[in-house]
Amino acid sequence: MACDCSEKKPGKGLRSFWQGCGESxxxxxxxxFIQNYKIFDQFDLELNSDLNIVVGDNEAGKSTVLExxxxxxxxxxxxxxxxxxxxxxxxxxxxxxxxxxSLKDGKPVHLxxxxxxxYLDAAPGLESLRGRMNSKxxxxxxxxxxxxxxxxxxxxxxxxxxxxxEIKLIPAEYxxxxxxxxxxxxxxxxxxMQKNG
Numbered sequence: 001m002a003c004d005c006s007e008k009k010p011g012k013g014l015r016s017f018w019q020g021c022g023e024s025x026x027x028x029x030x031x032x033f034i035q036n037y038k039i040f041d042q043f044d045l046e047l048n049s050d051l052n053i054v055v056g057d058n059e060a061g062k063s064t065v066l067e068x069x070x071x072x073x074x075x076x077x078x079x080x081x082x083x084x085x086x087x088x089x090x091x092x093x094x095x096x097x098x099x100x101x102s103l104k105d106g107k108p109v110h111l112x113x114x115x116x117x118x119y120l121d122a123a124p125g126l127e128s129l130r131g132r133m134n135s136k137x138x139x140x141x142x143x144x145x146x147x148x149x150x151x152x153x154x155x156x157x158x159x160x161x162x163x164x165x166e167i168k169l170i171p172a173e174y175x176x177x178x179x180x181x182x183x184x185x186x187x188x189x190x191x192x193m194q195k196n197g
Contacts, residue, residue, distance in 0.1 A: 032116075
């Protein structure tokens with residue numbers, strides 16, 4: 001599957017990165033990994049280097065796969081930055097049910113995390129995205145979006161879960177997003193840019 005970065009407008013963050021993505025105007029996606037996003041508990045799809053056609057019944061997740069790719073590439077959902085679109089309904093219902101059951105049983109587990117990874121084909125200008133910070137721990141080029149618990153809200157969250165009977169949905173307001181690459185060096189740079197910008 002190819003992503004054309006030649007139409008991107010100048011901007012900050014990922015948009016300006018993709019604009020300078022190298023000599024090649026197409027970036028090939030080799031593999032997609034999705035965890036706890038909407039219909040997918042875990043979804044792992046290897047793509048071929050030619051044409052890829054996504055086929056399935058209604059509500060099978062075809063649009064969700066395309067939406068996840070868009071989120072990883074642009075940090076946007078429904079035209080808005082993902083941090084403004086984080087709701088309980090983005091999280092996979094099975095992982096949410098497991099989380100809510102753990103609270104009721106008095107054995108709370110960590111808040112579920114959404115992970116979307118795109119493994120990219122080697123191309124000029126993409127070597128800075130190479131690393132092992134991915135679900136397979138492989139040395140490869142890629143990017144990911146993580147929607148995880150924000151430790152800055154730990155005290156508020158602990159107070160919230162004391163009254164388990166009032167929690168009907170995952171408390172998504174305690175989640176934050178992070179746009180990452182598979183390399184740790186850039187990961188730190190991007191996180192500090194988000195906190196300062």
